[in-house]
Amino acid sequence: MAQNRRRVGVEFIAQQPVSLRTPATALMNHLAARTPQTRAEIMDSLGWSRTTLSRIVSLLMDGGLLNEEPGPAHGRGRPVSRLSLNPAAGRVVGIDIGFRSIRTLIAxxxxxxxxxxxxxxxxxxxxDEALEVAREMIDALLAEQKTDWAEIVGAGIAVGAPIERGSNAVALGGSLQLRWRGDLLETAARHLPCPSYIGNDSRLSAHAEMLWGAGRDLGSFLYLKLHSGTGGSLVLDRRIVTGSTGAAGEVGHVxxxxxxxxxRCGNRGCLETVAGVPALLDSVSRRYPQAPTWADFRGLLADGDATAVGVMEGAFQAVGLATASLVNVFNPEAVVLGGALSRAYPPGAQVIQENLRRHCLPVNGHVDVRMGAIDRRAGALGAVGLVLTHGVV
Structure with a gap:
């Protein structure tokens, strides 16, 4: 893991008495992962007394590391204030390396x-080339913001492949990033002068929806990323399920x-072979003299082209059938949809919902299908969330 020149808040906390360092660190890292929160929520989560919390909040506010703002008014009572980290206390980089694009974000x-x-x-x-491009993009964004890497707490990296726990290497052979070899954090350390963390793009997109999007009010949900590939993630009790080796959620290979x-995984008949962007374009190209691009396909959908709509309906029927089985196994509160296919064809959510109605057990009759609230930035935002869960001090 690369090391940056300055960890946010470390100097201030290091100057405090030993008895205050641990709780001050705990509160900053807690808010980084969950901000903003009320004092009652913090006391419940950390098991602190009101006196302890007040003392640590005062300390960090005096150091310019916390903000406290009134929450929304409810009735006649005084609005409950919420605590959050001061945005000037540091920044985080999110990188999403996709099929044919790379997205970088600073939060x-x-x-x-x-x-x-x-x-x-x-x-x-x-x-190495992908991380070199990412570094160039981040350098440009930092220059625009008139800041530098000294302000960066860490970088999260989302890639379209399962990441093996321990080795930090991709878990499958194939194309795209799946051809990459070796410890990807070692690669990141050659290009990024800050602590780096890596994760699967679908799992990190689910993390983003859990923190800021359609999953904010859910304790458990199944996330489906319908894109070039078909990925997924299961959230149980507000935690991403990663599996024994880090490869949980490969819905596309059902x-x-x-x-x-x-x-591309070597098996036949995976969901991804009928519900990924390449599969859809291949199906449509057989019926047109010139193979359409993804932009062409979206245009056909917008125009109500019968062939394009039929192909998309078939893809969502397959996704719906697979999803019904997963819902029967995991019993989530909801299914959250992300990815280019979901955004291009909103009626697909109803197709999946109908499959749940027909094929799920009555005990799962409550499960609703909802569109994700975060756009194409979901992977990069989830990568930011990954850094924040590791702490900022």
Missing amino acids: AVDHSVVAFDERSLSEFVEQ IIDPDGLMC
Whole structure:
């Protein structure tokens, strides 16, 4: 892990008496992962007394590390104030390396986004080249903000592959980032002068929806990212389920037809072979003299083209059937949809909902399907969230 020149808040906390250092660190890291919160919520989460909390809050506010603002008014009572980190206390980088694009984002430690950029990327890019491009993009964003890497607490990196716990390497062979080899954090350390963390893009997108989007009010939900590939994540009790090796959530490799098309993973009939962008374009191209691009396909959908709509309906029927089985196994509160396919065809949510109605057990009749609230920045935002969960001091 690369080290930056200054960890936010470390100097201030280090100057305090030993008895205050641990609780001050705990409160800052707690708010980084969950901001903003009321004093009652913090006391409940940390098990602190009101006296302890007041003492630590006063300390950190005197140091310019906390803000306290009134919350929304409810009735005649006094609005309950909420505590958050001061955005000037540091910034976090989020990087999302996708199929043919790379997105970089800078957020303050209070979760506010301050800068975003997106560039096209070759689908066969090597890992060092991808991180070099990311570094260039972040350098430019920092220059625009008139700041530098000294303000950065850490960088989170989202990639379209399962990441093995311990080795920090991709878990499958194939194309795209799946061809990458070795410890990806070692690669990051060669390019980014700050602590770095890495995760799967679908899991991190689910993290973003849990913190800031459609999952904010949910204790458990199934997240589906319908994009170039078909990814997923399960959130139980507000925690991302990563599995024994870090590869949980590979919904795209649920087999729906053992005699179906060959998948990039080596199996046949995976959901991804009928519900990913390449699969859809391949289906449509057989019916048109010139193979359409994804932009062309979206245009056909917008125009109500029967072929395009039929192909998309078929894809969502397959997703809905697979989702019904997953709902019966995991019993979530809701299904949250993300990715380019979901955004391009909003009626797909109802197709999945209808499959749940037909195929789920009555005990799962409460499960609703909802669109994600975060746009194409979800992976980069989730990468920011990954850094914040590791703490800012």
